[in-house]
Ligand SMILES: Nc1ncnc2c1ncn2[C@@H]1O[C@H](COP(=O)(O)OP(=O)(O)OP(=O)(O)O)[C@@H](O)[C@H]1O
């Protein structure tokens with residue numbers, strides 16, 4: 164007696180509708196999930212041409228009984244739930260009875276299966292969702308599904324498929340996630356005959372992680388094990404050194420299902436709060452086991468989103484699970500030394516509490532948040548530049564954070580001393596426009612450059628200004644097709660996933676034009692020999708991966724739009740940051756470059772770079788003038 168029934172109308176309506184088959188990756192996902200539901204311990208996936216021409220999934224699961232064969236390609240036919248109520252107690256991955264019907268409707272499917280206890284296997288061919296042929300065959304127990312010529316009968320959807328390499332990247336991403344959530348299943352993926360993923364199926368998640376992401380990652384993870392009355396959370400949290408610039412390396416599973424959940428990712432971020440710098444995301448694999456009643460998987464048609472009945476409790480549980488793991492680990496480097504963290508909240512308070520202090524006109528205080536993460540620039544480029552035509556004097560007494568007490572004798576004693584004092588400062592004498600002939604007073608908070616000229620003061624946000632300079636210089640070089648490549652003294656090796664390597668292949672021309680020179684190094688890694696803009700960033704690997712992220716999310720854009728986005732990113736990282744001491748020579752050089760630009764008053768993100776306060780305004784402020 165077969166187990167498959169056809170669900171009644173009411174039940175069908177309650178099940179969220181949606182497109183099941185979007186691309187080869189979604190076909191692979193559905194087929195592998197069926198294999199898992201069938202209790203398989205070994206699943207192999209083979210694809211050709213990104214899965215567009217050929218997908219084969221073989222398992223050693225329960226197989227399909229002969230009586231059920233006729234129903235497998237019918238919509239809403241499932242062995243996994245019996246009625247609407249069951250939806251709330253699902254422990255299987257499938258439940259809609261829709262996947263095979265949808266796949267069969269848009270491809271040529273061949274199914275070979277032998278159920279446990281059955282002496283022979285069956286081979287079935289379907290086209291347009293209709294079984295064309297069925298024959299007995301010899302076969303090991305389990306099921307093999309072969310999907311050929313995806314979307315052959317729906318040209319409009321075929322057109323939306325991306326290049327083979329991109330599609331195979333999606334497939335490897337899906338298989339990765341499934342492998343991570345099922346460490347006791349031995350999973351393999353091969354693409355055009357080449358094995359890409361192969362997990363041992365020992366049940367130990369750390370082995371699965373190491374086999375997918377490489378030994379370096381396997382060695383940099385900390386075990387998570389947390390249990391309370393509601394949830395059991397297990398998995399691995401990556402140490403700070405393997406954090407990445409995007410969330411791609413975060414895999415979250417709820418009751419074995421890969422999900423996206425803001426509640427969970429924000430709890431992870433919070434737990435990592437003191438361990439990672441801004442815009443860095445933890446590597447993490449999290450398995451959350453929860454009573455199915457407390458979670459609704461039926462929110463999203465692709466079953467990617469979940470809803471928890473008590474989000475606060477899930478948040479707290481995830482936070483503690485991750486935090487406990489991290490705090491028990493002494494090798495994590497706490498980011499204590501980053502100057503940016505010493506920025507006192509009280510400074511902000513002054514501005515917020517007294518908003519009327521400098522309002523209106525050109526002297527307005529802009530309290531815009533940082534639009535980009537300020538990188539730490541290697542100051543070599545500035546220090547090496549020549550300043551022969553500039554006269555400067557670097558005051559010996561200049562100290563970090565020096566607080567100058569105004570002593571009465573200075574103003575009384577007058578001229579002589581004041582003259583000396585003035586000589587300590589550099590005149591920006593070869594800059595043009597607003598800056599020409601201005602006097603450098605110095606830096607405030609190691610963040611703003613202060614200048615005096617005629618009857619006004621200029622405040623320059625050093626990061627915003629420098630960002631604009633780098634942005635314009637790079638844009639110019641890019642449009643003139645000049646090489647921005649600067650060879651690294653010590654080349655760097657970057658480990659990537661198979662998917663990232665594929666994306667890189669697609670965007671090789673783009674990376675080369677930006678100035679990256681690299682070659683494949685085997686095992687999904689590359690060796691980078693040159694980078695743009697003279698090794699602009701503290702962490703070249705991060706920068707590279709960030710750009711890869713930009714390239715991967717913008718596949719349809721042309722190279723110059725992509726380049727603009729990339730240059731934004733590089734400029735932000737390459738620019739000197741706030742809280743960095745600059746000497747007058749460096750300030751002068753920067754202002755000279757800035758004043759040569761057309762667009763010098765804002766950073767590339769539109770934040771002001773220069774603010775002017777007139778003498779009149781100061782006088783009003785001090786009530787000298789009304
Ligand atoms: N690899 C397999 N091994 C054993 N049985 C399978 C396999 N693949 C499919 N089946 C059977 O075929 C039925 C239909 O599969 P299908 O994927 O279409 O629906 P489902 O898994 O029940 O729900 P969903 O649409 O949510 O995936 C399943 O309920 C199961 O009984």
Ligand SMILES: [Mg+2]
Pocket residue numbers: 193196197256257258262263
């Ligand atoms: Mg299914």
